[in-house]
Amino acid sequence: xxxxxYLDDEEHNLTAFRAAFRRDFHVHVTTVPSEAVRMLQEHPxxxxxxxxxxxxxxxxxxFEMIMADHPDPVRxxxxxxxxxxxxxxxxxxxxxxxxxxxxxxxxxxxxLVEEAAELCRVRRRSSQLNASYSKNLLALREAxxxxxxxxxxxxxxxxxxxxxxxxxxxxxxxxxEHPESDF
Numbered sequence: 001x002x003x004x005x006y007l008d009d010e011e012h013n014l015t016a017f018r019a020a021f022r023r024d025f026h027v028h029v030t031t032v033p034s035e036a037v038r039m040l041q042e043h044p045x046x047x048x049x050x051x052x053x054x055x056x057x058x059x060x061x062x063f064e065m066i067m068a069d070h071p072d073p074v075r076x077x078x079x080x081x082x083x084x085x086x087x088x089x090x091x092x093x094x095x096x097x098x099x100x101x102x103x104x105x106x107x108x109x110x111x112l113v114e115e116a117a118e119l120c121r122v123r124r125r126s127s128q129l130n131a132s133y134s135k136n137l138l139a140l141r142e143a144x145x146x147x148x149x150x151x152x153x154x155x156x157x158x159x160x161x162x163x164x165x166x167x168x169x170x171x172x173x174x175x176x177e178h179p180e181s182d183f
Contacts (some may be wrong), residue, residue: 002026003027003028005045007030010051010077024110030161037066047073047120050062058076063077076097077180141176
C-alpha cells in the first residue's frame with residue numbers, strides 16, 4: 001500500500017484527506033513541518049503532499065528542506081491560491097511532480113498519487129541499481145588493476161606481450177571510469 005504524507009496547516013484539510021484516502025493509502029498527516037520530517041524518517045513515504053501557504057514555512061521551502069535527505073519521495077504541491085511565482089518556485093526549487101489546486105478532485109488526486117508512487121518506486125530501484133553498478137565497477141577496476149600488475153611482473157611473459165596486455169587493461173580501466181568515452 002502506498003505511504004502518503006500530507007502537510008497542511010489547516011486541520012480540516014487533513015481530516016478530509018484522511019477520510020477520502022484512508023482505504024486506498026497509508027495516510028500520514030500533520031500540521032507541523034518538523035513532525036512531517038520525523039514521519040519521513042520513520043515511514044517508507046513514497047508521496048509527499050504539502051500546502052503552499054502555511055504560517056511558518058511555505059510548501060516549496062519544506063520541499064527544499066527535505067530534498068537532500070529524502071530525494072526519492074515524489075513531491076506534490078497543493079494550494080488554494082493561484083500564485084504563478086509559487087508554481088515556478090515549486091518546479092525550480094522544490095522539484096515537484098504536480099501542482100494541485102484546492103479543492104481537489106478526489107479521483108484525480110488518487111490517480112496522481114498512484115502515478116507519483118510508481119515514480120518513487122522507479123527512483124528507488126534506479127538508486128539501488130546505480131549503487132550496485134558502482135560497487136561492481138569498483139571491484140572490476142580493482143581486479144583489472146591487479147591483473148595488470150601481475151602481468152607486468154611475470155618473468156616468463158615477453159616484454160612486448162606485457163606492454164600489449166598493459167595497454168588493453170589500461171583501456172578497460174579507463175572505460176570503466178568513463179564509459180561515455182570512446183576508447
